[in-house]
Amino acid sequence: MTGADGERATDGDRGSRAARLRERVESNALTALAVLTSAALVVAFYYPTATVLVEAVVVDGVVTLAVFAEVLTDPFYFGELARLLSGESPVAVARALLSPDRRLGIVGFTAYQAVLSTIASVALGLPAAYLLARFEFPGRRTLRSLTIVPFVLPSIMVAVGFVATFGDNGTLNAALTALGLPPVDLLFTLEAVVIAHAFYNAPLVARVTTAAWESVDASAVETARSLGAGPVRAFVDVVAPQVYPAVLTGAALTFVFTFGTFPIVLALGGFQLATVEVFVYRLVRDLSYAEAAALAIVELVVSLGVLLAYLRYEARNRTRTRGARPLPRRSLVPPAPTLRELLPRAGLAAYVLVAGVIFLAPIASMILASATGGDGALTLEHYRFLIERQQTGAAFQVRPWPAIRNSLAFAAAATLLALPMGVVVAVLTTRRYRGRTLVDAAAMAPLAVSGIIVGLGLLRGLVFGVEVAGWRIAASGAVAIVVAHAVSGYPFVVRTVSPGLSGLDRSLVESARALGASRARVIRDVELPLVWPAVVAGAAFAFAISIGEFTSTVVLATGADAYTMPVAIERFIGRRLGPATAMGVVLLVVTGLSFVVIERLGGETRGL
Amino acid sequence: MGSERGAEVASDGPVAVELDGVSKRYGETTAVDDVSLRVREGEFFTLVGPSGCGKTTTLRLIAGFEEPTSGTVRFAGESVAGVPPEDRDVGVVFQSYALFPHMTVGENVAYGLNFADPPDGVTRDERVAELLELVDLPDAADRDPESLSGGQQQRIAMARALAPGPDVLLLDEPMSALDARLRERLRAQVKRIQSELGITTIYVTHDQEEALAVSDRVAVMNGGTPEQVAPPRTVYREPATRFVAEFVGDNNVFAGRVAESLGGGELAVDVDGGDETLRVATDGEQEAGERIAFCVRPEHLRVASAADGTSAGDAPVGENALRATVASAEFLGETTRVTLDWGDRELLVRTVDPLDGAVAVGFDPSDAHVIEVESR
CATH class of the missing domain: 1.10.3720.10 (MetI-like)
Known part of the structure; x- marks a missing residue:
């Protein structure tokens, strides 16, 4: 803190104020990124999800557990267990569960x-x-x-x-x-x-x-x-x-x-x-x-x-x-x-x-x-159908090209969003501090929450608009889809990047810091370059998750022309298998090609 | 113990790094316990002790990788509490070298220059060349760190730490991963670089020999506290505590009760585990009946074969003659380290000639050092 520090201080005075400002920004960059990521999670996940979930307990503006009680005691959902919850004797319920014509209910069957x-x-x-x-x-x-x-x-x-x-x-x-x-x-x-x-x-x-x-x-x-x-x-x-x-x-x-x-x-x-x-x-x-x-x-x-x-x-x-x-x-x-x-x-x-x-x-x-027709002979009629649909399809019909274009655009945007979020969370969850498990769980929650609910929350929150201090904020369906995809993809970025980060020799980070680098600078100069393959793998993951995401997309794409390839497939499958399989092959090819591109861009991929 | 701990206070030169009542606790365990130290500018100061003694934690507290639970770390008189490592102007070298594997040697050395201008107004490239020259690897700039040997990597790590011109150099077991011969060469080089640059250096090692070889002063740590802080010669010749006596070099520690004060700075001591009364020199004021411990270095024990049946007193071993038998011997080249059975305990001696069977052992009272006084 003596000689060299004095020199540095005078350098700072000689240099511009901007340099000092940059230094300050840089030293707080990690905190800022963490705050930004949390804000993104709140806007894109926690808030929309909460608005939907709250409906289970607030009916007509009154807090009630009636809906819950109804679900929990309905044998349709909980089978024989519902009878236990509605107060029947455990013995009777156990006997019913052991009998051959037991009912599991929807939840029981799901488990x-x-x-x-x-x-x-x-x-x-x-x-x-x-x-x-x-x-x-x-x-x-x-x-x-x-x-x-x-x-x-x-x-x-x-x-x-x-x-x-x-x-x-x-x-x-x-x-x-x-x-x-x-x-x-x-x-x-x-x-x-x-x-x-x-x-x-x-x-x-x-x-x-x-x-x-x-x-x-x-x-x-x-x-x-x-x-x-x-x-x-x-x-x-x-x-x-x-x-x-x-x-x-x-x-x-x-x-x-x-x-x-x-x-x-x-x-x-x-x-x-x-x-x-x-x-x-x-x-x-x-x-x-x-x-x-x-x-x-x-x-x-x-x-x-x-x-x-x-x-x-x-x-x-x-x-x-x-x-x-x-x-x-x-x-x-x-x-x-x-x-x-x-x-x-x-x-x-x-x-x-x-x-x-x-x-x-x-x-x-x-x-x-x-590539097989109804008569079992090889044919390209299903692909021809896709092209015809593209050329002559009505506005309300699902056309192939917008689906492909949307899928690629959404995936690229979702990856750009998921990657920094995932990396920041990986950095935060690799370090040791009190309450880390909580941060870990909160960041991983999107894995466990129903995509339908996230989609619905985003639809009603972001797409239909929110009133904030007199301003009406609304996003398009496309933006909401990108956000939903990023939220479901970033946990995979975290999962691929954090093992690499926690495997790094701690003294690498400490050496860089002793040499004068701020925490954020160390991430940029040392940690990320060393786990780069994992970052690329994480990007590939986020991209693939987005391309294949169906659940929240199908909710958000309703009515809008924001449908993606998976949604298109689902629309086709309801009618005829042929075009659905043809669309499936297109999806396979596009997904495969994007993987090759990501691999080429980032080199060897590893992780998870 | 008390008198030696007072001796750490700097008598000349300004204080570069000071620890004032510093403790570090992790939950129940106390890694560093109320440590107060002063390291003078330009000093080569070593923290030595067995693993778990708190020496590395102490270094990490100085570097800023950890914050003390209580107490203050000061750099040039100013508290650095809350100052992150990047703002402390320290250079750190780790046992694992910690070279950035994705950068060349030159980029590694230059890394710290991203955040501080090179001292003396030289350019980055000149500074890198200068430091590679300093560590005798002038042509290594474009090489991949992993292509270098362990010793070379460690020298690059040293060059990298020194490049921004830090105020304090911190070395954490920098040579523990190297083989013995290389370690000796490298420590001489580290010492040379340190005195050339005159940089304040704090060095952590578990190897007491290394500590004695390179340091201006040594702090011998045990259980989270320094038991003695003194120049190497003092630590070796006048260990402050029984722990220091046994940790630094080979030693023979005797416990006993003062039989009488003989005057002229000598005591007669009834030694535990034997019938002998031994004469030892002292600087202190011990009285008859007090329990004391003293030590005698193996090289100060005179030993002669007593196999011919002569009594111990006749053998040419001088005063304080004891009878013992050879238990085992290790041939070390220059000398042989011999373990003797004396009653139900052991003595260590060094000899040139091989020894066997019954021997006589003796020492000058002035070669004994009283290390511990237990009041009773």
């Missing part, structure tokens, strides 16, 4: 299908993790990075793919008929929904599990072996405890995602298999906002409960093994024809077959269906 989907996802994801983490084969890295693809595929497109696979005239029945077997009717069944959810979430389970498995230190296993544990025992004692938390991560996220599922069930289950979210949508369409809000709150409580329980668990079990020597990978070609070498490989071969059908069939079927 039930979420549990089934989670089990299926874990079952389908774990062998993939085993394959990816423990074996070496050509294309392993590519396959590993491909595991992210299903997760970011637009859900409505996947639904179309599943219809094309499992529908009455789908590829599955075509294959069964060709083999002389009776056709099956899987569409609008629970099985189809669960398989579609597994398609989505199994790669996520595989991904987090593989990462944990790869970070197991080989010397820990070798120590166990040298102490007398056999290979199985060493796995149980050393590897499994380190991999298990990751499996739980995958399972928790899968549960939350599938509990709030919407497009998949809407397309594959219809209202026969309605989940909470589908029902909220229906209630909103019927303008029963109070009941919709009450139901959405129930959904939120369940999802947040699981998410919070998981975050607590994660905080307690955080272990960091850095610089570990990973376990050596084995060759897929068995080194010796012994049972112990052959058995796991045979199991993997069977798995690859099943996984191949589940993951490739929907996409392949969709492409096939888009």
Whole structure:
């Protein structure tokens, strides 16, 4: 603080006042960014959501729990449990629950299908993790990075793919008929929904599990072996405890995602298999906002409960093994024809077959269906339909080009918004301070809140306008869609960027600060450049989430010409499968191309 | 203990860094406990102690990475409470080097010059060249930090910390990740650079040998407080506490009761765990019946083989003769460090010739140092 500081002070006097101002702005930049991000979240998420949710408890200007009570005690929603809540004896309820003709209600069914989907996802994801983490084969890295693809595929497109696979005239029945077997009717069944959810979430389970498995230190296993544990025992004692938390991560996220599922069930289950979210949508369409809000709150409580329980668990079990020597990978070609070498490989071969059908069939079927006419012959008529619709479609009809253009424009804008928000939240949640878990949860809440509700809140708040101090502030539907997409995309930016940030050597940051850099400057000069691949991955995520977002878009795009490709697909699917699949292929191509572009712009992508 | 802690007060030169009753607590644990220190301008000051003694936390409090729970840190007499690290004009070098991997060596060294003009009116490039020259890596500017060896990376980290011309250089275990021989070379270089620049330097290490080799003054820390702050020679020859005596170098610590004051600054002490009464020199005023501890360095213990059956008193070991047997020996090259069994405790001696079996050990009363007086 002596000599050099004095010099610096005189420099400052000689220099302009602007320089000092800049310095002050810079030193407070992080705080300013945090405030801006919070404000954005309040405007784009918390306020709109709150305005909707409040309807559940405020009816005609009077605070009441009547709507809640109604929902909670209605067997239609809560099945046999509702009888418990309305005061019946637990014994009678338990007996009813155990009887074969029990009623689960909408909420019960939603949880039930979420549990089934989670089990299926874990079952389908774990062998993939085993394959990816423990074996070496050509294309392993590519396959590993491909595991992210299903997760970011637009859900409505996947639904179309599943219809094309499992529908009455789908590829599955075509294959069964060709083999002389009776056709099956899987569409609008629970099985189809669960398989579609597994398609989505199994790669996520595989991904987090593989990462944990790869970070197991080989010397820990070798120590166990040298102490007398056999290979199985060493796995149980050393590897499994380190991999298990990751499996739980995958399972928790899968549960939350599938509990709030919407497009998949809407397309594959219809209202026969309605989940909470589908029902909220229906209630909103019927303008029963109070009941919709009450139901959405129930959904939120369940999802947040699981998410919070998981975050607590994660905080307690955080272990960091850095610089570990990973376990050596084995060759897929068995080194010796012994049972112990052959058995796991045979199991993997069977798995690859099943996984191949589940993951490739929907996409392949969709492409096939888009180029197949009603008579089964190859044709381009569905694509021709899209072009004709573009040229001659009426104003009220959904035309393909605006859908493509809107999707790309919204995704680009949403990414530009989600990226800084995500990075700021990642920085804030990597640092250690009191109440960090709360900030973490508040920032992650958009993952757990019904997209229908966010969409509705934005529609009535931003689009219809808000009165602020005599000014009427209203945004267009397009702006509201961008905001909604950014809100649903930025948690993924956070999730990809923060592991990299927290993995950085703390002394890098401290060195930069001791050299004179402000906290915000360190983020710009040191932290972001070092986690750049994760930032790019986060951008890709935000982009893909926006391109595929359906739930809040379908609410916000009503009436406006702000429809996107997924909305267009949904409009088509209601009438004919052909044009929907053709549109699906267009969406697939556009999404794929944008990914390539983002990859090229940012280099190698990693994360999540 | 009390007399030595008073000795840290600067007698010459202005104070660059001062800690005044500084404590740092994390919940229940106290990492730094009421530390008061003064580091003079241009001084090479070392915090040494075992892991967990609070030395790194103390350094981080000075750098501004942590704020003290209580007490004040002052730079040139002014409190720096609430001043962020970037405004403290400190240079910090970490054990992990912490070079920015996405920048070249030159960019690393120049980084701090984004926020402060190079001293002496030179350009950025000149300053970078100057510092690379200073750390003997003049051609490294365009290299990738990861392509350098550990020792080279550490020198770059040093150059980077020095480039903006900081007032204080803080080094946190800068050599712990390097091998022993390199460490010796590098510490000589650090010492040379420090005295060339005359920069106030605070150095943290767990290696007492390193601390003695480079420092003007050493603070030996234990349990969050410095037990002694003094020049290396004083710390070695006149340890203030039993902890310092045992932490800095090899030592033989004896506890016992003063049998009588012999006059002429000598005491006769009945040593615990033996029948012997030993004579030791003292500067203090101990009286008969008081319990004391004193230490004798292994190199001050004279030792001779007693295998021929002569009594210990006959062996040429001088005063305070004791009988012991060789337990083990470590050959260190120049000398051999021998552990002796004496009753149910151990003594350390250094010899040139190999030793075996029964030996006689003795020392001059003036080589003993009374380190602890327990009032009773």
